Amino acid sequence: MTDASLIVPASSGPRPAEGRDALLAGLNPQQLEAVTYRGIALLIVAGAGSGKTSVLTRRIALLLQQREAWPSQILAITFTNKAAGEMRERVAGLVGDTARGMWISTFHSACVRILRREADQFGFTKSFTIYDSGDSRALLKRLVKEHEADAYGLTPGAAQSRISKLKNELLDAEGYARQANMSDPAERKFADIFADYQRALQKSNAFDFDDLIAQTVFLFRAFPKVANVYRRRFRHILVDEYQDTNHAQYSLIRELTKPIEGEAPEPYASNGMMIFEPEPEASSDESTAGASLTVVGDSDQSIYAFRGADIRNITEFERDFPGAKVVLLEQNYRSTQNILSAANSVIGNNFDRKAKNLWSDKGPGEKIVGFTGYSQHDEAQFVADEVEQLRRAGVAYSEMAVFYRTNSQSRALEEIFIRSAVPYKIMGGTKFYERAEIKDALAYLVAVANPADDMAVRRILNKPRRGIGAVTETSIGMYAEQHGISFRDALRHPGELGVGPKLQAAIARLDSVLAEATEVLLPASGELPPPTSVAEGLTVLLNKSGYFDALRASRDPQDEARLENLDEFVAVARDFARNNPDGTIVDFLTEVALVSDADDLDDESGVVSLMTLHTAKGLEYDAVFVTGVEEDLIPHRISAGEPGGPQEERRLFYVGITRARKRLHLSLAMTRAQFGEVSVAMPSRFLQEIPAELIDWRQSPGDVNSRGGMQSRALNARRSGGWGSGGQGSSKGGGDRFGVQALPKREGLKPLSTAMDRFPNKVTGKVRDNGDLELATGDRIRHDDFGEGRIEAVTGEGAKRIAHVRFDTAGQKKLLIKIAPIVKL
């Protein structure tokens, strides 16, 4: 938050020499070199689990501790805010308070800081809004409609992704128009929309996600003086996860590491804000050289090409930065050899990679466990059972994680976990800040903080319902345009809009609520409001606008949840005040705009983590379950056609495998229901890339289909119901791998795999309710799927009472009494 220009390395700290030894203790030779090498550019190729975070933090700590750099001269870029927080903590742990004043943040946060400082230089104000992808889509939707571009097959989504790609390549609207084929009407439409989109952003004093990076680069290029201020300030730049940087991010780093030409330092540049401070031993030749750059990455873990990450940034690093030093970290300190061997042989199938061989001295460890379920529910039950077994063997829930390729796969897992009373937490999924009510609340705040933001004002115009519809919205917009004022300001003149008296009153009321909140959040007196004002202002807005009342009056059961979410949001604002004593509403909005899923996974001890493979990057667990290891899922169907797609999918799988410390489970299902239809799934090609002797199949794909038995009734019905006789499911010559003939009773099948197709497909909806069925130790029950069993214990309270049951054939299970399909015998 602050420049910390007054913070001086603690003089009472350890003596440099002994501190140095402590910092370097326990490093292997390569790590040692990565920490101590000094030069203009350093690439640390860090295989999975090779201790790169440790290397990076020690490198920073050493710079500080040896007085080679002041905290404020260090810029460290991480992939997520969480990683940034962790790194800051670890550096602080090594060198104490000295760590304050460093910039450790994501690309996006760092750019926001720069842009806010420099906003006035190029037509924005410090309180600009950050549009998330939902906001951009909404804006584009309006523009596409205005341009009637859907006739050219241009959807808002398509336009959005094209614009995003262009921005990641640093092409702006004019640049695009210049090189586009303007004789193609569709192209021209798109170019117009792009230009309008950009104009609308500017008018609203807003940046979208991609702008944050691209505009910073443009700023540096257009104003070398501004760039020089930051070049002079940041003498040591470190970038984590370099393999996932895109072209814009790469260019930003290039800009920042350029040498400073001519021109004396201007300590008070940039609107009088002190941007850098005198160097400890200011030597003038040093101050003109480019900053030293350290990047850490692993091209085998590049999984964001779809979002513009350019793997060449890392593969061509040595060419980009001549004289760069490369250090390879190949010893893995995380996983057992079996897990590593599997990972190595999988990733070895990617052809254009630099060979690298991770090794471990932890010994072979457990074999990888494989399981093939009949359905996704069957698979989920396997995961839940296995989790319980590990728990009983002493593995903490928080040390277990379940990964999947797509978010939608979490449903089946979630459902089974609830039934089995396995505590879990889903990282990601529908994000808190994407919920409509939260976005509404945010729009209210934005309308106050950045009144130029038309989108925000339009959003809240009729929320809650106050009778202001499309027609009135247009009138207001027209009035604003005619008078050259913002949409927000147009609300101040309800009488002149040519709308009825009822509407005038409604508009006036909204205007006065906004005005009142403005007085709380940004007092006209100009005095700095207390940080608690954010929560206060929010409460004012939600109460006086009638938003809360409308939700309370509603009889839609979902609205109760919305109220709770808003309460939580107010609590977030209060927390913010506590954690950021100098925080303003703009700071609050920034923080909210830039938090991601991966950020709030504060290792809530005691629960199993569920997440996508992408979210899993950078994390590690004792036990890992990679689920849905099927063709069309991983590798995902959509990636098949894209160049480099399958290879990226392989890397994704590799990332999943290498998260595991001690135990790895790979599972799949033979049938999977998607969009209400059951389809046949094939084992992923990646499974065959793992040496067979490393996997202990509890139930292999072969077991499942060669027995011919047990296929889902739904599937069967579908087949006989004229699905076409086409060659589905027989690609490997096995003809009827799913047995067309007579179907089998379920005797002889393992209890686990019985009748999973009878599980409801919905998490919500038809939840069984046993009311307050009383069960006591010793009671016998019958479960729809597991058969008969004996209650061994009952724990928990009320709706969360859990029965611990030993089934006669299915073994030990925990069941949530309220919803388990059980009857007392």
Added chain:
DNA sequence: CCGTCGACTGTTTTT
């Protein structure tokens, strides 16, 4: 202007 109904349409990963 609001609410409902029916049709439609996506369905990969995210700062």
Added chain:
DNA sequence: CAGTCGACGG
């Protein structure tokens, strides 16, 4: 299958 979108009638 779900969630969104557009059309329509009150």
